[in-house]
Amino acid sequence: MDSSTTAERARHLGWAIIARAALDHRGAVSILLAAEGPTGAAEALTRTTPGLTVRAAGDLSNAAHIGARLITPDSPEWPRQLTELDDPSVNSSAPVALWARGAGHLGPAGPRGLAVVGARACTSHGRAAPYELTAAVAAQGSVIVTGGAYGIDTAALDATLSVDGSAIVVTASGLGHTYPASNSDLFEKVTGRGVLVSEYPPFDRPTRDRFLHRNRVIAALAGSGMVVPEAGIRSGTLNAVGWANRLHRPVFALPTPTPSAPAWAGCAAIIDDGRAHLVTDVDQLLVGLGAGR
Structure with a gap:
């Protein structure tokens, strides 16, 4: 040696x-x-x-x-936008290192990273709407960043893969412990062009705090913004929106045919109080993303 x-x-x-x-x-x-x-x-x-x-x-x-690797701040692959989490005004700290698995490269995500997050128990509309939108922006080169949960996150990954796009999945568990387990095959497909990322050692299991804590990484990697198709009023998604707001990432919510649906109550709240902008189609989103860069 x-x-x-x-x-x-x-x-x-x-x-x-x-x-x-x-x-x-x-x-x-x-x-x-x-x-x-x-x-x-x-x-x-x-x-x-x-x-x-x-x-x-x-x-x-x-x-x-x-087949995972340790990415450190002195590595060319280290996402420089994570340093924004160390700003005292953000009241957080960046990960000291990341475990990653997949053919993708974290470094280029930067301004091309777009987070798509939302309700696990989404409606049929909530699943269909982000699929079309995510496929369109992924086909144009956006790197889709999500947590890999059921519902909205899964729809976003399916859509990204359908156009041979690249995705980053930020997990709340170690990369040797797939969560949710039923998304194991989906995550394997992601590694073909994208990357799975975690702060936690390979076989660590997820905890409630870790689901919330990983949201800051999702928001940081989403340099161009965050899209929320559906979210409950008390959902963890609103925690992710809070991180995006603190990092000055534009947040966009999608409309719904059933405004009274509990799965859209969180979107209504963040639109009403200015934490998110309503966009009705792909063109509006692309304009909004361009304005936020």
Whole structure:
């Protein structure tokens, strides 16, 4: 093994140590990383946390087993727009690293990233409307960013794949634990041109907090904006809208033939209070996306 290979493995292990430590102490790790750099931070964390190196090495081994890679801020693939999450006005922090799997490249998403998120229990209209819209914008080069859940997210991915478009799925679980399990085949298709992304080690399971926490990553990667076809009044989708608003991403809601439907109540609310703009067709959306860039 040559010295460059040894150095690269040491670099990856250091970042894996940092990434695992950040799961429980994100703020402290971010401060340590800023002060000491990745090498110094990894060494300090190793000294103070018994067993951390072994667990981090296991994460790298598990990632290799499922064909995943660790993307770090010093990598050409690192999405630079994630740094917006470190702005004090946003009241958050960017991921320290990301696990990724797929042929796609995160870096180019930038201004071409368009989030499509919404209700899991969507109506038939709620599923059909984003399919047509997403297929149109994906065919024109937008990278569709979503969480991969049932309902709206799944429709957006189906539409993207139908036009050979590229998608980024930000998961609330590790990439070795597919959630929802029934979308396993769909996610595999996504990896052909796109990428699955997670902050969490390969076999970590999702938690309620992680579903909400990943919304900030979806919003950050969606450089051109966010589309919400349907959302309940208390849905996690409105949390994603909040992140998009904080990051100054334009948010667009779609109309519905049944304004009184509970699945559209969240859209009505974000239109009424100015958190989102109503768009009625693909052309309007494209104009809105252009204005937001």
